[in-house]
Amino acid sequence: MGEGSTTILSLVLNASMEYLSSETSTPSQIGDRSTSDVVVRIRTEDGRDDRLYCHSQILMEKSKYFADRLSENWPTCQILDSRNCVDVYCQESEFDHHVSVLRLFYIIVDGLFDDLWHGVKNAIGILQVAVKLGCPQIITACVNYLEAVPWEESEEEEILKIIPRLGSQVEPILARLLPVNHSSIMAIFLSTIRFATSSPLPIMNDLKSSAQEQLEYMLTEDDDAPLLTADDEIKSEVKECVKRLYGRFKNLLEALLSEVELSSDGGKMQSFQSFLSDLSWACQILTKLEIMRELVCNWMDASDKIVKVVKQARPTTELIETKLRVVEVAAKILEAIGYGTVILPTAKRLHMVKVWLPFVRVAKPLIDSATTTGDDAPTLKMDSELWQSLESTFVSIILALPSVEQAEILTEWLENEHIQYPDLTEAFEVWCYRSKVSKRRLSFISVNHDKIDAH
Numbered sequence: 459m460g461e462g463s464t465t466i467l468s469l470v471l472n473a474s475m476e477y478l479s480s481e482t483s484t485p486s487q488i489g490d491r492s493t494s495d496v497v498v499r500i501r502t503e504d505g506r507d508d509r510l511y512c513h514s515q516i517l518m519e520k521s522k523y524f525a526d527r528l529s530e531n532w533p534t535c536q537i538l539d540s541r542n543c544v545d546v547y548c549q550e551s552e553f554d555h556h557v558s559v560l561r562l563f564y565i566i567v568d569g570l571f572d573d574l575w576h577g578v579k580n581a582i583g584i585l586q587v588a589v590k591l592g593c594p595q596i597i598t599a600c601v602n603y604l605e606a607v608p609w610e611e612s613e614e615e616e617i618l619k620i621i622p623r624l625g626s627q628v629e630p631i632l633a634r635l636l637p638v639n640h641s642s643i644m645a646i647f648l649s650t651i652r653f654a655t656s657s658p659l660p661i662m663n664d665l666k667s668s669a670q671e672q673l674e675y676m677l678t679e680d681d682d683a684p685l686l687t688a689d690d691e692i693k694s695e696v697k698e699c700v701k702r703l704y705g706r707f708k709n710l711l712e713a714l715l716s717e718v719e720l721s722s723d724g725g726k727m728q729s730f731q732s733f734l735s736d737l738s739w740a741c742q743i744l745t746k747l748e749i750m751r752e753l754v755c756n757w758m759d760a761s762d763k764i765v766k767v768v769k770q771a772r773p774t775t776e777l778i779e780t781k782l783r784v785v786e787v788a789a790k791i792l793e794a795i796g797y798g799t800v801i802l803p804t805a806k807r808l809h810m811v812k813v814w815l816p817f818v819r820v821a822k823p824l825i826d827s828a829t830t831t832g833d834d835a836p837t838l839k840m841d842s843e844l845w846q847s848l849e850s851t852f853v854s855i856i857l858a859l860p861s862v863e864q865a866e867i868l869t870e871w872l873e874n875e876h877i878q879y880p881d882l883t884e885a886f887e888v889w890c891y892r893s894k895v896s897k898r899r900l901s902f903i904s905v906n907h908d909k910i911d912a913h
Contacts, residue, residue, distance in 0.1 A: 490511065496513060496514045496541055496542050497509050498543075498546060498560060500553060500556050503550075506553060516564065521591045522592025522593075527544045575603045581604050588600060589625065597628065605631050617631065652695075654736075656703075674743065688746070688747045696747055703733070707730075713726065715763055727776065730780065731783055734784060741794075754794050761810065762813060778824055778825055792848065804859060807859060808859055853880075856885045
């Protein structure tokens with residue numbers, strides 16, 4: 459027998475396994491040959507054959523299967539040791555659970571059942587046998603136990619595989635796994651987005667991060683569809699929450715700009731960094747919901763101020779991490795612009811390049827060279843694809859500008875000491891090609907103009 463089942467059997471044997479017969483008022487106990495009138499043979503395909511001496515009154519009361527087999531309606535019944543004999547066939551893996559069920563018949567107090575399962579796996583095995591043999595009392599006790607206790611992931615998978623096959627009587631076990639209605643999903647989503655975009659005390663940052671992760675998971679389409687569809691109500695609430703988040707960020711930005719040197723109040727810079735992390739996460743959500751425009755425009759309007767705050771801050775190890783957080787948000791904003799998610803006029807796109815291209819080319823070597831020099835130094839977690847993605851975004855934005863503006867940017871790039879990043883070679887090659895063939899490619903325009911003027 460398995461270790462878990464052996465434990466169950468020993469506990470059952472040690473418990474009060476006496477059944478008081480209403481007719482004879484004498485105690486009955488499983489295995490008591492002096493009072494037994496039925497032999498139950500548990501048999502497997504592998505040839506295992508164990509006999510348990512039982513009592514017909516108990517078997518018939520506890521199990522529909524035995525009630526049928528021992529009734530007068532059953533055509534034949536084997537005789538063994540001058541007793542009725544009932545065969546029960548099972549797989550080897552089910553053997554211990556069949557023995558456990560028979561022994562559980564002999565427990566008087568229902569409450570004892572709560573202490574006898576010793577694990578989800580054993581309870582599932584006993585439940586399957588109880589359903590097979592038609593044992594309502596044990597089925598109820600198993601269901602109550604499994605419905606109440608925690609499950610490990612492997613146990614949950616087994617429950618999903620087995621329980622649905624056992625009928626409606628065990629359905630309460632699946633209650634925690636059933637799909638949730640739309641109104642419940644909406645309620646928890648709205649509560650979570652409000653908390654995730656709030657600015658709680660630092661001690662609650664882990665809780666906020668967890669909320670942000672779950673929101674992103676709710677909206678992600680992976681092997682399963684997103685948990686909810688992004689309708690107008692969801693989009694409106696998310697936009698409002700991010701708007702309030704950005705409003706607090708902007709207020710802090712203005713407060714930092716008013717300080718001559720950002721070294722006296724480290725708390726403000728920590729808050730600034732926290733806001734940047736939240737805005738970086740917000741970009742992920744807004745992108746999924748296709749509502750990035752407002753944040754892009756707000757960030758664009760504040761870009762000069764953000765760069766100024768970082769530049770006037772006293773150089774510290776923490777400042778390097780702040781620069782990284784700024785780059786992370788800027789990269790997402792620029793990506794929305796560069797790939798047409800948010801459409802902006804030429805002047806604003808040009809302004810974004812002129813603000814963030816110099817900032818990024820100076821920030822990258824500082825961030826790349828940053829190392830942890832002590833317990834107090836932050837551990838920078840950089841996305842390995844961040845710089846490559848940002849470089850591609852700059853190329854995309856530059857190539858969408860008028861050729862004259864492209865030439866200005868490329869000239870500055872070729873003369874800059876930080877020419878290696880971002881590498882604008884691709885933009886330079888495209889500009890050269892376009893410039894060389896432009897007269898030939900656009901010659902039809904002047905021809906058409908001449909024809910129009912002639913008329």
